Amino acid sequence: MNHATGTADGELIAATLGGDEAAFGQLVLRYQDRLFNGMVRVVRCEATAADVVQDAFVLAWRRLESFAGRSGFYTWLFQIARNQAISRIRARKSAVSLDGPAESSAGQLAGTTPPPDQHLRQDEDRMLLEQALGQLSDEHRTIIVLREMEDMDYEQIASVLEVPVGTVRSRLFRARIQLRDELLRLDPAAGRV
């Protein structure tokens, strides 16, 4: 998050606190897709992710006065969303799978030979990766998302997860190793990873 964006966020936040609903709308517009992209990786369900995003924004609006600006708005927002996501994940723990497409792709992989086309191979790799991500623990998946997809630095991740930076470093390493192992398990031919 660059400085310019942060400044703009601050202005919008101030305007929102001043009663400008449209300013908050701009914040929503600015971050909803990004937050959704992160949340959909975390909760593994687009509809749930959309719910999480909505709830997160509403909660953010409610708590906006408590936003001290020590971290970026998006980091703070992601923290709220992540807590919402955890609540939902816990509530839906009994679900067999939250990712239908990944399930179906896994089924296809079990009974078919890889297509020769390279493009399809890339798609398949992506599906494998998505599936492997789905096999991670919530904790590991979240930190992968924060680092690789949200491109947060360790300080920001520590802020979102409310853990020390050292924990971020070790947890991220373990998450990566687990992901790599999952990929190898799903596709032993992908030993290059």
Added chain:
Amino acid sequence: MNQQTREELVSAWIDGQLDAATAREVESQVAADPALRELAESLRDLSRQLRQLPPRSLKRDLTPAILLRVRDEAGSAPDEPVESRSVTRGNTQGATSGSHAGAGDERRARRRSKKGLWVSLAVAASLLGVAIWLPRGWQSADRGLMSRAGNPVAPASGVPAPASEGEKAAALPDGERVAESPEGGASKPGMEVQDRASDASGLMSKSAPSFDLDESRPDGRPPEGIAGKAPGGFGGGGGGRNEAGQSNAEGEAPGGVPANADPAMSGIVGQAATSDKSRRDSLAVGDPVPGLSERQSGDESDHAFASEEPGRMAMKSHQLESGEALAEENLAPPNAVAENPNQQSMSRTSSGDLDSQARQMARGGGLGDGPADKSGADPAPLAAPGSGDPTAPGSRGGQLEIVRIEFDASSASWNELAGQLDPQRIVLPEHSPAANEQDLVLFTGSEDDWLGLINRLAVAHPQARIRFLAEEARSAAAADASQALESKDAPGANSFLPQQSEATVPTVQFVGRFGLETANKLVLFQEQLAEPGQNQLGLLQDQLDQLGYQRRNPVYRFQQPAAAGDQGQTGLAIQAGENSVAESVPPSDQPRASLSEQADHLASQPAASGEAESMPGAAGMAGLAQLETARIPVQRLMIFVPAQQPAPAAPAPAGDRN
């Protein structure tokens, strides 16, 4: 440094998250250790793959939904869980996605459990109360029995009194209390009046703007000084559907205006078409006029029926200023109604009864309607103007039902008036599936001023589809021009619609957006207009032309020629379809007569070729004459209910209209 720590550092090193010294150290280790180098390569590859995953994007913009929730948040209890509110949102906005139903189920389950908790608490509190009361009651009863030996039927004093309405409400769980509200949710800005008026039954007579129900005169004559003479009030009537014999036996138009009604009345006129078998009722809301106040005596409330004519529901606004007016109403002398000799009072046994009847009216039935009326399946025919018999030639046969409310700019602020308007008092005919048209058309000058009203209307009349036509936000220049027009140098001008300001353009896009072209009739009002095309109605009509509306359906257009100092109340011009009447209507003390004359004139004109279906002809003009109940100082809010297409009928005698 152990192996895992070294690997963690490699992981952090590829992320560039190490300080310079540590990074140099890890770099050297990776260079020297093939296993670490392989690890670094695999982690880089993994990172690259992850970053190449296509981003997932929302399928829809969540901003409106979020902002709506935020607005609700602002108006709801701060401690309510956000999830529970999102359920309601989902219901009102439509599901955001397929899986939301599952999430909604979870929320509903949680809400049910919460509701159960409330019920349990209420039951526990009740049991506790009984446990406390019973011993005393028994003791009192014992004492009573002892002291009233020989009178065993005397009530024991220890029996707990029934809970008051307030206690009952307090005992209800939140959800149930909210369910009493037609909104089904937390109150919203701009909803206060309805909240107040449509709260739990029994509260209406206490906190809502009081309204009085006076039985009208048996002869159908309107009482004097009711709707038409209430300065600042809003009154109304309806082209009521009257049974034979109930309409005016003296030849007055059922929907007509009393001859002595003040055409310059200021306020809101609610006009309703309602069936009324047993009596002619009108309903006045919080009228400041003496004699129009709710009277309460003990536990009973007497409600004076202020009827101006058969089958009409009148609404009178009061110049509410915070709670003062309400207090005054409640303090009105019990015999206030007697000040109007033409009114007869009618008692209601309870405010709840009144409330239920008001709701019944809101559903389309009239006060005192029997079960057949409540069904609304076959509304009683609308009496033809000048005819007391709906079956007589010229009868409109229930083909025209108009609910209209007029607001006068000279009254209090429009917002204030809109806030006073209780949609529960607006009578709509039962929605007819055959009338595949919009039910309401509101044409007014400002969207903002009426959104609250429209919201409330939508809540009060979920069966009605409401369309709103508003003026575009004015530019600063136009606003300035309007300000100038408001000055004393521009008599008759008002601030709401900047007359003939080129900068003022009606939002013709609303025409398309709200589907006015589908209305089977359209009635437009505006005062002090210039030539068509140079005013808002003209521009609106141009737009309707483009949409082909007038090729299919008639437009009744009312406008008042501007005349300095006359406040726009001295005459009318009518334009219907291609036929028009000259606008040079002379000032008259009886503008309604002018309207009738013009309606007759218009009705006598042969319809242009190809317009036989679109022009209502004589029957339509007869209906148009009904519109003289508009009390021609027409202002700008119009609610129009197109029922069925008018059936062909003979023209009504013109002379009977007044």
